Every structure is written in C-alpha cells, then in structure tokens.
Amino acid sequence: MWGTHRESQPPPALASRPDGTGAVAEETACPLLLVGEQVEDLAGLEELLAPLEHPVHKAVPWSEDLGELLDASPACLIVDARRSWTVGIETARRLLAHPGARYIPVLFLGGHSCGEADLLRGYAVGTVDCILEPLSPDILRLKVGMYLEQHRRQALMREALERAGQAEAAARESERMLRTLLGNVPGMVYRSTTEEPWALSYASQATLVLSGYTPEDFTQRRVTWGELIHPEDAPRVREEMQEALATRSPFTLTYRIRTRTGEERWVWERGVALLGPDEEARALEGFIFDITPFRQAQQERERLHEQLEFEHQRLQSILQQxxxxxxxxxxxxxxxxxxxxxxxxxxxxxxxxxxxxxxxxxxxxxxxxxxxxxxxxxxxxxxxxxxxxxxxxxxxxxxxxxxxxxxxxxxxxxxxxxxxxxxxxxxxxxITALKRAETHHTFLASVSETLASSLDYEATLAHVVQRAVPDLGDGCALDMVEPDGSLRRLAVAHVDPVRREISQELARHCPPRLEDTTGPGAVIRTGRTELVAEVTEELLVRYASDARHLELLRGTGVTSSLIVPLHARDRTFGALAFFYCRGGQPRASRHYGREEQRLAEDLARRAALAVDNARLYREAQRAVRLRDEFLSVASHELKTPLTPLNLNLSALSREVSRSCSGAGHPEALQRHVDMARRQLWKLSTLLNALFDVSRIAQGRLTLEVTDTDLGEVLGEVAAWFSPEAARVGSKLWVEGEPHVPGRWDRLRLEQVVTNLLSNAIRYGAGRPIHARVEARGDRARLVIRDEGIGISPEALERIFGKFERAVSDRHYGGLGLGLYITRSIVEAMGGTIRVDSRPGQGSTFTVELPRRQE
CATH class of the missing domain: 3.30.450.20 (PAS domain)
Known part of the structure; x- marks a missing residue:
C-alpha cells in the first residue's frame, strides 16, 4: 500500500470520477488484460471470463496497443504461457517494467508440463498466482474475481486516503488563511469577557498599532479594553452593549479610546456574543477598526458642508438682492x-x-x-x-x-x-422703459427734424401723423380748426388699412365739433388732454349718436384712446388723437397711461410750435415783402428830386466861382457848396444801396456784361477816392497790373471797388491803403488792404450779412449794407470774396472773378 502523506505519490491506476472527486464509480467495471502468443487462445479465455461481466482487453506480446491498454489501469494481468513458459515469463517481466503495470497483480496460465522450477521463476518475476492445465473455469473465475474485489477495495481505500489528505490540506489552508486574514485585518480582532471592563482573552497583532499595547498586555491582564474607552463615551458604550446582550443581537459601536501615548482615536467595533449550551453569553468576539481618519474626514466633510450651505445661503441672498x-x-x-x-x-x-x-x-x-x-x-x-x-x-x-x-x-x-x-x-x-424712452427720444428727435424741415405746416403735420404710427399707437388722427370755427380732419394713419378707411368714414359720417362733450372738439375747446385707459362697449354706446355711428366705432376696434391739444401762444388750433386697437402691434402695454400722455403732449407742443412758427414766418415774409416794396418805391421816388438838385449844386458851384471872384469870402461859400454836394452824394449812395437791397431780396439784380478792364476801373475809382483818402490822412497806393481785361458789368464792378475802397478809407485809421489788380490765368484778382483797426474773429462770420456791422454805428455810421451788396454782386458774377483780418493789424479783402461769364 502507498502512504497518506502529502509527499506520497498515489498509484497511477487510480480511477477518477467524472465529477473529478477521485472516487471510482460503482457502475464503471475495471477491465481485464489478456496477453498471449496466439489470438485464438485469448478468445477462449475471454469466453471463460465472460460471466464476470468485466471488459476484457486482449493483446499479443509487444503489440503497439499494449501501452495504451496498461494506461487504462486493468484490475488484473492474465498472461497465457501455456505454449511457452519462458516467453510468458519474459512477457510478464516486460509488462511489469511498464509504469502503468507496477501495482497490477499478474496471473500466469501454464501448461501441464510446468514444473516447480518454472513456478519459482514465475513467482520471482512478481507473479501473484499460477494456474496450470487443465484449466478449471470456476477456479479461473474465482481467482480473477478475487483480484477484481481486491482492486475495488484498494480503489476505495485510495479514495478515502485522498479525501483525508484533502481534508487535512483544507484544514491547514483554512488555518493559514485565518492567520493571514487576522494578520492583515486593518483593525484588531479580539475575544473578551462579557462584563466590563471587558478583559481580552485573545487579541490580534493589530492591537499594537491600534492602541499602543501588545496583545500580551491584554491577555495577561496588564490592561483591559474598558480602561481605554473615553470617559465621555463609556456610559453610552455600556448601555448599547447591555442592550445587544439582552437581545442576543450583534452590536455595532462607535466611540473614542485613549492610546498608550495619550492620543485620542475614534474606533468602530462590530461584535457578537458567543452562547453556551444554556444559551448564555460566554464571551464576545469581534473586530475593532481605527476610524480616526474617516471620522476626521467626516468632520471635515461636515465642516465643508456647513461652509457650502453658508455659501449657498449667501449666494441665494445675493441672487435675491x-x-x-x-x-x-x-x-x-x-x-x-x-x-x-x-x-x-x-x-x-x-x-x-x-x-x-x-x-x-x-x-x-x-x-x-x-x-x-x-x-x-x-x-x-x-x-x-x-x-x-x-x-x-x-x-x-x-x-x-x-x-x-x-x-x-x-x-x-x-x-x-x-x-x-x-x-x-x-x-x-x-429694459422696456429704457427702450420706450429711447424710442420716444428718437421719435421726438425725428419728428422735430421733420417739423423743422418744412414751413408747409399742413404737409408736415400730415407726415408727423404717419410717423406717430406705430410708435404712439395703432392709429392716429389730426383735426384742425378752420377760420370759420369748424373742424377739419387733416390726416389719418393706421397700421391696418381697413381700419384706416373706417376711421375716415367715421369722420365723414359724424365729424367732430367744438361743442362736443368728448373727443377732439372737447379737447380743442377746453385745451385739456383726454385719456381713456380702456374703451368699453358701454362707452361706445354712450358716445354713439346713431346705429351707423356705433357700428363704425366698433369697427375701429379701439381699446384705449388719448387726445392731446395743439396749443401755442394762448391759442388751441388742433388736436392729435392716438388709439390702441385689438390685434395691433405687440407692445409693452395695450392701454395709455401717464407716460404715453407726457410723450403725446410733448409731441403736440412741438407740432404746435412748428405750426405757430410757420404762421409767424409767413407773416414775417409778408412783412419783409412789404418792406422791400416800400424801400424800392421810396428809393426810386427819392432819387427823382436828387438829380436836379445835384445839377443845381453843380451850376451853383460854377456860378460862385464866376460871380464871386472879387467878393470878400468866395472860399467859404465854395466850401458850403462842396459840403452840400458831398452830402448829396452820400444820400444818393444810401438810396442806391437800399434800392439794390430791394432788388437783391426780390431776385431782380441783373447784370449787363461787356468787355471791361478791371485795372482801368480800379484806376478811375481810386482817382475819385484820392481826395477823400487824403482828407482822412491815408495814402492810397494802386499796384499790380494796369490792364486786366475781362467780361463784367462795369457799373457793378465800379460799385464793388467803390464799396471796398470806401470801407478801407473809413476803417483805415489814416494809414496807407493798398489796392492791387492781377491776372491769374482765367481769373482776375482784386486785393484791397488797409492797416487800420481790423476785425475781431467773431465779427468775421457776419460782416457780409444784411445790416451787419463789425463796429458801433455811433462812431462810423453807415447802414451795414455795403459788404452785403458787394458779396451779392461778386457771387452774381460767379466770383468769391473773402477777408483776412486781426484786430489792430488791418484787413485784407480779396475778390476773385472769372474773366469770362458763362
């Protein structure tokens, strides 16, 4: 028999269950192996062994299948040596040398001639038994059956030994795993008494790491576990432990301990009571883990949670504010x-x-x-x-x-x-209010620009009505007071063309009147705004004068109305009506309020001022036309007596020179005559200026263009003004080219030169005056420069205006028309005039004229 130690090797013939347990299945019969020299001999033996109901494998010596048959672990080897004992002995020896036949019993079948020596040689090989001829089938079957039973028992014994070995190995593995588990558990494993202070009878090695005490410190009662529990937690631990023991249920505890070094740690304990046969608790077993990091993390989590909650509340507070x-x-x-x-x-x-x-x-x-x-x-x-x-x-x-x-x-x-x-x-x-204010501001600015763009107030107001939709409502209407006191619907606008037609039909069917108690007539009569926030069916019925009127009112779909007066200078001359209607434009409100009222009144004020200004402008234009007509007639009529008066003064001057040559005071008389002639010239100049202004205003300034020499004109006019310049102490210098021909109106050109030289002499302060004419290609240039008082920068922008002056008329006189007429003449001839001046440094007037008129 083989041994049971883990190091022993079982015989290879051990059969295995299909389920891998190693046991021999009862229904599986072990084979018998027949080996002989002739196949026909083996067939006879097979018949003899058939009653045993075991499979029989046959093989001749040294066949190739013999090794595979031995691997099947036959229960018995039957060697047929009846033909040759020697061959049988050799066959058995070689079979037994095979690893698979080492523990298989061998039965020799010999002939009747076998002697004792032959039998001894067979037993020496390892033969279990021999049967000699004549063969008895019963004996053969009996002996083979015995081997079969022996093989079965050996298989059962091997199975039992193997199970015992497996159980022993499993026990050793369980012990090893338990030692490994207890040694690697992150906390300590213990067994203790059931009573406080819970002395430990067993403690794992992790006890040292957890508490600072060795397992021996506890098992030898040098310290008890109850001594380590924090005093504040001990009552609670005691109470929970007693409750668990009373209910025979596992217990779970969380508490603090103080280690050998005095450090405070949090532990988590899970245990159960071990009960005896009498169902009484004999001991406690369990695990104790160090949860200090977890507890600290939990506390930190709670702190962070509180902080997060605070931040959340703060965020909520900020969001709500x-x-x-x-x-x-x-x-x-x-x-x-x-x-x-x-x-x-x-x-x-x-x-x-x-x-x-x-x-x-x-x-x-x-x-x-x-x-x-x-x-x-x-x-x-x-x-x-x-x-x-x-x-x-x-x-x-x-x-x-x-x-x-x-x-x-x-x-x-x-x-x-x-x-x-x-x-x-x-x-x-x-931002509705902001957008509304922005829209209103833009709308008012645009309307103001529209109102200022034209003086035709009826067309302008009609355009304003169109612009008011949809900014101020879905519909807008304008009614104006006629001179006879009636009201006229001047303009209507609506987002819906159909309702616009209904509004016009409503005005034709029932036109507003000043005596109305509501609507445009009442607003114009009282001068007060009318606001109806919500137009109800009851209001429409009350306002309607007849069935057709009510039908038209309903057709307008008005839900809210606002009517403001057009009022200016204590006079109301019209009313603007605005409407919200069902199905109109999407907007912030479908009802008029104080904000819309302020906007509408502002619009009405601007429109009223525009209308009033247009009327004032028309009146002013009419007054200006009357003035210009008066100036034209007056200047023409005044010039009529001046001509003969001038002739008479010329004749008187000659007569004084001829008749008073021997008198005592001819020079004084001549001075009076010359003074009268100068005043007459001034008066004639003023009348001519007024007459020119009238013609310029009426657009009747005409030019008679002829071939003219600007140099000659300057020379002639300068000769006329030389005595006047000398009288005020100025020297008049004529420079430049003597001849600059071109095509101009000579009389108007003389007027330009005269006005500029007269202006230079008047403001030249007795200093030199320079006049120059030059040709610049197809243009001619006239420059008049004085060194007098100069002109301030703010006056430079207006000196060419009508009746404008750069200095006080108390010191220099004049009507302020000379430069205005000069610029008008120059521009009429296609030229330009500009001035460069600084106070105290004189002025330079430059005139440029095209030498050929278009």
Missing part, C-alpha cells in the same frame, strides 16, 4: 438649477419646470413679428450647445397679462477645473 434676473441651468441637460425672485417678477409668472432644453419652448419669448422662439433659440440653449458666451441680446417677451416686455439678456458658461461645461448662467433685465 440682485436688481437683475438670474437663471442658472445644468449642463448639458439644461435642467433649471436656480433662479431668483426678480426673474419671476420680470417674466410675470412663476419659473417653469425645465428638465431639458426642449422644455424652454414653454416660455413666451417672441420674434418682432410675433413668432414664438424655438427652444434651441434661447441664449441658454445656444451656450449649452456651443460652450461659448452668448453676446448681449434683446428679446421680446409676451407676458401672461398681455404686455410685451423688452428684455436685455446675457448668457455665459461656467467650467470646472478640467474645462468641462458645468452650468450656464443667464442674467436679464427689463
């Missing part, structure tokens, strides 16, 4: 995480539950044409889709109360430390 609305959504789902009360106040309804981007379609943002925004068009959805900030955007929002608000919205992403999109924050504010 912000003057703008805030909406925070989760990424990437779009689920609403937070919002403030301002958001609900601006939207006009509670925040809607949104779990995904598609839910944004529940909101009521609209396009300018009234279409609802799709869910993906909202700024938050765009940021969720792109991860990029959304630029500031204005949105229209249709509130449940029917008003449309203008919202200014910003949306931006918030990323985590890894750059992943976490949330999206949108902030928005209601």
């Amino acid at each position: 912000l003057p703008v609305a805030v909406h925070i959504a989760e990424a990437p789902s779009g689920r609403t995480l937070n919002f403030n009360a301002q958001a609900e106040s601006i939207l006009g309804h509670p925040m809607l539950p949104c779990t995904c981007v598609k839910d944004y379609s529940q909101y009521h943002a609209i396009h300018p044409d009234g279409r609802r925004l799709a869910a993906e068009e909202y700024p938050i959805a765009r940021v969720l889709a792109t991860g990029k900030p959304h630029p500031q955007q204005e949105l229209l929002y249709d509130r449940p109360d029917g008003s449309v608000r203008v919202l200014l919205i910003n949306a931006g992403p918030i990323f985590d430390a890894r750059g992943r999109l976490q949330t999206v924050v949108a902030s928005f504010m209601d």
Whole structure:
C-alpha cells in the first residue's frame, strides 16, 4: 500500500470520477488484460471470463496497443504461457517494467508440463498466482474475481486516503488563511469577557498599532479594553452593549479610546456574543477598526458642508438682492438649477419646470413679428450647445397679462477645473422703459427734424401723423380748426388699412365739433388732454349718436384712446388723437397711461410750435415783402428830386466861382457848396444801396456784361477816392497790373471797388491803403488792404450779412449794407470774396472773378 502523506505519490491506476472527486464509480467495471502468443487462445479465455461481466482487453506480446491498454489501469494481468513458459515469463517481466503495470497483480496460465522450477521463476518475476492445465473455469473465475474485489477495495481505500489528505490540506489552508486574514485585518480582532471592563482573552497583532499595547498586555491582564474607552463615551458604550446582550443581537459601536501615548482615536467595533449550551453569553468576539481618519474626514466633510450651505445661503441672498434676473441651468441637460425672485417678477409668472432644453419652448419669448422662439433659440440653449458666451441680446417677451416686455439678456458658461461645461448662467433685465424712452427720444428727435424741415405746416403735420404710427399707437388722427370755427380732419394713419378707411368714414359720417362733450372738439375747446385707459362697449354706446355711428366705432376696434391739444401762444388750433386697437402691434402695454400722455403732449407742443412758427414766418415774409416794396418805391421816388438838385449844386458851384471872384469870402461859400454836394452824394449812395437791397431780396439784380478792364476801373475809382483818402490822412497806393481785361458789368464792378475802397478809407485809421489788380490765368484778382483797426474773429462770420456791422454805428455810421451788396454782386458774377483780418493789424479783402461769364 502507498502512504497518506502529502509527499506520497498515489498509484497511477487510480480511477477518477467524472465529477473529478477521485472516487471510482460503482457502475464503471475495471477491465481485464489478456496477453498471449496466439489470438485464438485469448478468445477462449475471454469466453471463460465472460460471466464476470468485466471488459476484457486482449493483446499479443509487444503489440503497439499494449501501452495504451496498461494506461487504462486493468484490475488484473492474465498472461497465457501455456505454449511457452519462458516467453510468458519474459512477457510478464516486460509488462511489469511498464509504469502503468507496477501495482497490477499478474496471473500466469501454464501448461501441464510446468514444473516447480518454472513456478519459482514465475513467482520471482512478481507473479501473484499460477494456474496450470487443465484449466478449471470456476477456479479461473474465482481467482480473477478475487483480484477484481481486491482492486475495488484498494480503489476505495485510495479514495478515502485522498479525501483525508484533502481534508487535512483544507484544514491547514483554512488555518493559514485565518492567520493571514487576522494578520492583515486593518483593525484588531479580539475575544473578551462579557462584563466590563471587558478583559481580552485573545487579541490580534493589530492591537499594537491600534492602541499602543501588545496583545500580551491584554491577555495577561496588564490592561483591559474598558480602561481605554473615553470617559465621555463609556456610559453610552455600556448601555448599547447591555442592550445587544439582552437581545442576543450583534452590536455595532462607535466611540473614542485613549492610546498608550495619550492620543485620542475614534474606533468602530462590530461584535457578537458567543452562547453556551444554556444559551448564555460566554464571551464576545469581534473586530475593532481605527476610524480616526474617516471620522476626521467626516468632520471635515461636515465642516465643508456647513461652509457650502453658508455659501449657498449667501449666494441665494445675493441672487435675491440682485436688481437683475438670474437663471442658472445644468449642463448639458439644461435642467433649471436656480433662479431668483426678480426673474419671476420680470417674466410675470412663476419659473417653469425645465428638465431639458426642449422644455424652454414653454416660455413666451417672441420674434418682432410675433413668432414664438424655438427652444434651441434661447441664449441658454445656444451656450449649452456651443460652450461659448452668448453676446448681449434683446428679446421680446409676451407676458401672461398681455404686455410685451423688452428684455436685455446675457448668457455665459461656467467650467470646472478640467474645462468641462458645468452650468450656464443667464442674467436679464427689463429694459422696456429704457427702450420706450429711447424710442420716444428718437421719435421726438425725428419728428422735430421733420417739423423743422418744412414751413408747409399742413404737409408736415400730415407726415408727423404717419410717423406717430406705430410708435404712439395703432392709429392716429389730426383735426384742425378752420377760420370759420369748424373742424377739419387733416390726416389719418393706421397700421391696418381697413381700419384706416373706417376711421375716415367715421369722420365723414359724424365729424367732430367744438361743442362736443368728448373727443377732439372737447379737447380743442377746453385745451385739456383726454385719456381713456380702456374703451368699453358701454362707452361706445354712450358716445354713439346713431346705429351707423356705433357700428363704425366698433369697427375701429379701439381699446384705449388719448387726445392731446395743439396749443401755442394762448391759442388751441388742433388736436392729435392716438388709439390702441385689438390685434395691433405687440407692445409693452395695450392701454395709455401717464407716460404715453407726457410723450403725446410733448409731441403736440412741438407740432404746435412748428405750426405757430410757420404762421409767424409767413407773416414775417409778408412783412419783409412789404418792406422791400416800400424801400424800392421810396428809393426810386427819392432819387427823382436828387438829380436836379445835384445839377443845381453843380451850376451853383460854377456860378460862385464866376460871380464871386472879387467878393470878400468866395472860399467859404465854395466850401458850403462842396459840403452840400458831398452830402448829396452820400444820400444818393444810401438810396442806391437800399434800392439794390430791394432788388437783391426780390431776385431782380441783373447784370449787363461787356468787355471791361478791371485795372482801368480800379484806376478811375481810386482817382475819385484820392481826395477823400487824403482828407482822412491815408495814402492810397494802386499796384499790380494796369490792364486786366475781362467780361463784367462795369457799373457793378465800379460799385464793388467803390464799396471796398470806401470801407478801407473809413476803417483805415489814416494809414496807407493798398489796392492791387492781377491776372491769374482765367481769373482776375482784386486785393484791397488797409492797416487800420481790423476785425475781431467773431465779427468775421457776419460782416457780409444784411445790416451787419463789425463796429458801433455811433462812431462810423453807415447802414451795414455795403459788404452785403458787394458779396451779392461778386457771387452774381460767379466770383468769391473773402477777408483776412486781426484786430489792430488791418484787413485784407480779396475778390476773385472769372474773366469770362458763362
């Protein structure tokens, strides 16, 4: 038999169960191996062994299949040596040398001639038994059956030994695993008494790491576990332990201990009571773990949680106090995480539950044409889709109360430390009032520009009425007072052409009158604004004069009205009416209020001032025309007696020279005559200026263009003014080219030179005056320069105006028309005139004229 130690090797013939347990299945019969020299001999033996009902394998010596047959672990080797004992002995020896036949019994079958020596040689090989001829089938079967039973028992014994070895190995492995487990448990394993102070009878090696005491310190009662428990936790531990023992249930405890070094640690204990046969607790077993890091982490987590809660409350407080609305959504789902009360106040309804981007379609943002925004068009959805900030955007929002608000919205992403999109924050504010004020300001500025663009106030007011829609309402109408006291509907505008026709038909069917108790007539009569915030059916019935009138009023669809007077200079001469109608433009309010009233009254004041200014301008224009006509007639009539008076003075001057040559005071008489002639010349010059101004204003300044020499004109006029310049102490210098021919009106050219030289002599302060003419290609230039008092910069802009002067008329006289007439003449001839001057350094007037007139 082989041994049972783990190091022993079992015989290779051990059969195995299909389930791998190593046991021999009862239904599996062990084979018998027949080896002989002739196959026919083996067939006879097979018949003899058939009653045993065991499989029989046959082989001739040294066949190739013999090794495989031995691997099948036959229960018995039957060697047929009846033909040759020697061959049988050799066959048995070689079979037994095979590893698979080492423990298989061998039965020799010999002939009747076998002697004792042959039998001894067979037993020496290892033969178990021999049967000689004549063969008895019963004996053969008996002996083979015995070997079969022996093989079965050996198999059972091997199986039992193997199971015992496996059980022993499993026990040793369990012990090893337990030692490994207890040695590697992060906490200590213990067994203790059931009573306080819970002395330990067993403690694992982890006890040293946990408490600072060795397992021997506890098992030898140098210290007990109860002594380590924190005094503040001991009553609770005692109570919970007693309750667990009373209920025979496992216990779980969390408490503090003080280690050998005095360090305080948190531990977690899980244990159970071991019960005896009498169901009484004999001992406690369990685990104790050091949870100090976990407890510290838990405390830190609680601290962070409190801090987070504080930050959350602070964030909530900040969100609720912000003057703008805030909406925070989760990424990437779009689920609403937070919002403030301002958001609900601006939207006009509670925040809607949104779990995904598609839910944004529940909101009521609209396009300018009234279409609802799709869910993906909202700024938050765009940021969720792109991860990029959304630029500031204005949105229209249709509130449940029917008003449309203008919202200014910003949306931006918030990323985590890894750059992943976490949330999206949108902030928005209601800028309806701001946009309304901006729109109103722009509207008023535009209307003011329109009112100032034309003096035809009827056409201008009609245009204003068109501009008022839809800024101030869905409809607008203007009624003006006629000279006979009746009212005339001057203009009507409406967003709906059909309702515009209805409004006009309403004005024709029942025109407003000054004696009306309401409407445009009452507003014009009283000068007070009429505001109806809500036009009801009852009001329409009360206002209607007949059935047709009521039908037309209903057809207008008016829901609110505002009528303001056109009032200026204590006079009301018209009324502007504004209307909101059903189905009109989306807007912040469908009813007129104080803000719209102020805007409409401001518009009415501007329109009234424009109308009043247009009327004043017409009156002023009429007065100017009358003045110009008077000046034209007066200057013409005054010039009639001046001509003969001038001739008489010339004749008188000659007569004085001839008749008074011997008298005592001819020089004095001549001075008086010369003085009279100069005054007559001044008067003639003033009348000519007034006459020219009248013709310029009436557009009747005509030119008679002929070939003219500008140099000659300057020479002649300078000769006329030389005595006058000498009289005031100025030297008149004529420079430049003597001849500059061109085509001009000679008399008007003389007038230009005369006015400029006269101006230089008057303001030249007795200093030299320079006059120069030069040709510049197809243009001629005239320059008159004095060194007199000069002109201030602010006066340079206005000296060419009508009746404008740069100095006081008390010191220099004149009407302020010379430069105005000069510029008009120069521009009529296609030229330009400019002046360069500084106070105290004189003035230089430069005239440039084309030498050929078009």
